[in-house]
Amino acid sequence: xxxxxxxxxxxxxxxxxxxxxxxxxxxxxxxxxxxxxxxxxxxxxxxxxxxxxxxxxxxxxxxxxxxxxxxxxxxxxxxxxxxxxxxxxxxxxxxxxxxxxxxxxxxxxxxxxxxxxxxxxxxxxxxxxxxxxxxxxxxxxxxxxxxxxxxxxxxxxxxxxxxxxxxxxxxxxxxxxxxxxxxxxxxxxxxxxxxxxxxxxxxxxxxxxxxxxxxxxxxxxxxxxxxxxxxxxxxxxxxxxxxxxxxxxxxxxxxxxxxxxxx
Amino acid sequence: xxxxxxxxxxxxxxxxxxxxxxxxxxxxxxxxxxxxxxxxxxxxxxxxxxxxxxxxxxxxxxxxxxxxxxxxxxxxxxxxxxxxxxxxxxxxxxxxxxxxxxxxxxxxxxxxxxxxxxxxxxxxxxxxxxxxxxxxxxxxxxxxxxxxxxxxxxxxxxxxxxxxxxxxxxxxxxxxxxxxxxxxxxxxxxxxxxxxxxxxxxxxxxxxxxxxxxxxxxxxxxxxxxxxx
Numbered sequence: 328x329x330x331x332x333x334x335x336x337x338x339x340x341x342x343x344x345x346x347x348x349x350x351x352x353x354x355x356x357x358x359x360x361x362x363x364x365x366x367x368x369x370x371x372x373x374x375x376x377x378x379x380x381x382x383x384x385x386x387x388x389x390x391x392x393x394x395x396x397x398x399x400x401x402x403x404x405x406x407x408x409x410x411x412x413x414x415x416x417x418x419x420x421x422x423x424x425x426x427x428x429x430x431x432x433x434x435x436x437x438x439x440x441x442x443x444x445x446x447x448x449x450x451x452x453x454x455x456x457x458x459x460x461x462x463x464x465x466x467x468x469x470x471x472x473x474x475x476x477x478x479x480x481x482x483x484x485x486x487x488x489x490x491x492x493x494x495x496x497x498x499x500x501x502x503x504x505x506x507x508x509x510x511x512x513x514x515x516x517x518x519x520x521x522x523x524x525x526x527x528x529x530x531x532x533x534x535x536x537x538x539x540x541x542x543x544x545x546x547x548x549x550x551x552x553x554x555x556x557x558x559x560x561x562x563x564x565x566x567x568x569x570x571x572x573x574x575x576x577x578x579x580x581x582x583x584x585x586x587x588x589x590x
Numbered sequence: 591x592x593x594x595x596x597x598x599x600x601x602x603x604x605x606x607x608x609x610x611x612x613x614x615x616x617x618x619x620x621x622x623x624x625x626x627x628x629x630x631x632x633x634x635x636x637x638x639x640x641x642x643x644x645x646x647x648x649x650x651x652x653x654x655x656x657x658x659x660x661x662x663x664x665x666x667x668x669x670x671x672x673x674x675x676x677x678x679x680x681x682x683x684x685x686x687x688x689x690x691x692x693x694x695x696x697x698x699x700x701x702x703x704x705x706x707x708x709x710x711x712x713x714x715x716x717x718x719x720x721x722x723x724x725x726x727x728x729x730x731x732x733x734x735x736x737x738x739x740x741x742x743x744x745x746x747x748x749x750x751x752x753x754x755x756x757x758x759x760x761x762x763x764x765x766x767x768x769x770x771x772x773x774x775x776x777x778x779x780x781x782x783x784x785x786x787x788x789x790x791x792x793x794x795x796x797x798x799x800x801x802x803x804x805x806x807x808x809x810x811x812x813x814x815x816x817x818x819x
Contacts, residue, residue, distance in 0.1 A: 362672055524694060553671040567646060567671040574648040578604035585605050 336398055338363050338504060338536050339384070344393035346383050352560040353379035357393070359555065359565070363503070366530060366537040368551030368568065370544060370583070376560035377540045378508060384538060385425055385506040386415050397422075400503070420450045424497030428509040430489035434481045434496065440467065441477040443496045451500050466495040470525060487518035491525065498529065507539040511546055523549055544587055548572055556580045591760055591791035592621040592644065593663075597653030599639055612815050613639045614650070619810055623759070623789040626782065626805050628796060631812030637795045640812070641762050644793060645684045646674045657682060657760060679707055683758035685766045689737055689745040697723070697740070698733045701751045708756060722751045726777055742769040754781050761785055763794035767801050779804050 337360035346353035354376035361367055369377045382388035384395055386407045395407045399422065407415060419425065427433035434443055444463040445453075453459050464474055470491040472484075481489050490510065497505060510526065511519040527550060530537055541547050547554055547568065554571045556564040556579065564577040575581045599614040613636040621627045629637040642648040644655060646666045656663045659681045666674060678684075683704075695703075698719055705715040723733060726747040732740065737748045746769050753761065763782070767775045775798065782805045785792060796802040 365672060520694065552675055566649075567674055569647050570649060573642070574601075576649065581604045 336363075336402060337361060338365075338398055339538075340396040340398075340404075341384065342394050342396075344380070344383055344390050344395065346379050346388065346390045348379075352376070354383070354557070355560045357555075357562055361504075361536055361538065363536055364534045365553070366535075366539065366551045368547035368554045369538065369540045369557060370542065370547050370554055371557035372542060372583075375557040377557050379560075380557070381506055381508055381538065381540045385423065386419060397504075420447065421500055422503050424500075424502040424505040426490075426493055426497055426505060426507040426510050428512045430481070430486070430493040433493040434489060436480065436482050438480070439478045440472065440481055440484070440492055443481060443492060444499050447496055447500050462499060466499050467492075469498075469529070470495045471521075485518075487514055487522060490514065490522055494526070494529070498533070501533075503536060505535055505537045507537060509541055509543075510539065511541075511543065526550060544572060544583065556583065591623055591658045592619075592793065593654075593656040594619050594644070595654040595656070597643065597655065597667075598651045599636070599643060599648065600651055614643070615815060617653075617810075621791040621793060621808075623791050624786050625807045626786055626792040626794060627808050627810055628794055628802055628806040629812055630802075630809050632814060634814045635812040636814070637812055638764055641684075641764050641793065641795065644762055645678070645682060647684075679704070680756075681758060682760045682762065683753045683756060684762045685749055685753035685764065687746070687765045687768055689749045693738055694736055696734045697728070697737050697748050700737060700748055701755060704752060704756045718755060719751065722755055723748075726751055727774060743771065743774070746770060747774060750778060750781070754785065757785070757788065757790075759790055761790050761792045761794075763792065763796075765795050765797055767796060767798050775801060 339361040342358050344357040345355045357380055359367070369380060371377045379388065383390040389408050396404045397407050397418065398404050407418070425433065435446065438446070441460065441463045444466050445459040448459050448462060464477065467474055467477060472488055472491055476484070481492055484492065511522055514522065523546065529535070530550065539550060551568050553566060554568050555562050556571065556577065558579045564571060564575065564580045571580060572584055575584050595618050597614055597617050598612070600610055600612040602608060602610040617640065619627060629640060631637055639648060643650050646669070650667055653667070655666050657666055657677060659677045664673065664677060666677065698716060701723060702715040702719040705718065706712065720733065728744060728747055732744065737745050740748065746766065750766050767778050770778065779801055782792065794805070796805070
């Protein structure tokens with residue numbers, strides 16, 4: 328766990344966040360603080376509103392109500408839907424990272440693995456080819472991709488490799504906050520396990536703050552410090568991860584926990 | 591170090607027709623540095639539940655649990671998750687009956703991890719972890735294997751090493767000697783005595799009478815409550 332956890336200013340503050348698709352509720356009146364080094368898991372079934380919430384938080388879907396305040400590296404708060412579109416884009420490229428469930432949504436498939444990493448560096452001003460190349464190599468190594476594949480297209484990679492490449496592409500700019508939507512979804516169990524080990528190590532090593540959406544309670548237990556449980560757009564329970572999973576209070580959380588099959 | 595004030599704990603099982611039963615009612619006690627409070631009572635009396643509540647793993651319905659952390663009294667029944675994690679990192683250690691660790695992580699890493707989290711140098715942490723594992727008679731060939739395949743007694747000793755290594759000011763012990771032989775039971779008794787000597791406040795459950803009598807400075811007698819539907 329990161330020593331940063333004791334810093335007293337939240338990185339992200341969410342107040343009264345709701346989103347409606349027409350009259351259909353996406354998520355309702357969500358509020359929380361996320362502190363540096365904290366990993367927040369959002370769990371619930373499909374349709375519970377967790378992905379809608381993640382989109383609202385990560386500045387891709389303006390909420391119908393409420394605000395999302397991000398505190399930058401100098402400590403200044405920004406309401407992410409009040410700042411300009413270019414400032415928001417810059418934020419997503421520098422301070423934030425988004426790991427999509429489907430790596431094809433988070434990668435550029437027409438350029439090489441190395442270029443996928445280098446592109447994010449150039450977006451924040453890196454220009455020196457040698458420097459970019461060696462940084463790309465070091466990140467491929469960190470995510471356990473053979474350096475011999477640096478010039479290959481991501482389309483020639485397996486699903487697990489693509490996901491690891493997406494993670495490298497996101498982390499190369501040293502973001503402070505990472506959003507992940509079912510990062511291990513659709514992967515074989517053995518590949519999933521390796522990816523989880525990698526994520527766990529990187530999150531601790533870099534002291535990242537993470538908001539991770541998953542329907543897999545084992546993934547949530549392994550990666551997150553605290554949990555929010557969502558049902559029909561509402562947060563029905565939240566707290567310390569092991570407390571929520573070992574002593575669930577809400578009927579829906581109890582149902583979720585008791586529905587897990589143990590091997 | 592630990593001050594428990596009038597706590598109640600019940601469970602409501604919503605998936606089983608909303609059955610509700612009470613496990614703890616009006617439990618209060620204090621534990622000072624160097625003391626070892628032993629929870630005594632038949633199975634079902636709520637001993638493990640109480641221990642889990644002290645670790646904030648279970649939520650209480652009522653009452654306060656104050657733990658001294660960095661010279662401050664913190665009520666863990668009201669603390670934020672990150673405050674509880676900070677307390678667990680440096681103040682409260684918990685040794686459960688069963689090892690619940692992350693798969694694929696070696697025994698040595700499991701034991702050294704809490705020390706590394708406190709910022710101890712890697713070399714130092716691993717050296718101390720090895721010394722303690724040797725003291726608990728874990729063969730060196732197992733150090734680099736994941737404990738999932740170890741015997742019950744070996745897993746328990748890994749758990750003990752992980753819990754005792756950082757020298758927490760508060761230790762919660764849930765039957766740490768349950769599946770150990772006499773030789774290793776003796777090592778655990780020594781570890782508990784050393785922890786008391788350095789001023790740790792300990793709350794523990796011990797089925798083994800000999801161990802219990804060796805380490806206890808006080809007892810809390812517990813009985814099973816009538817269950818109310």
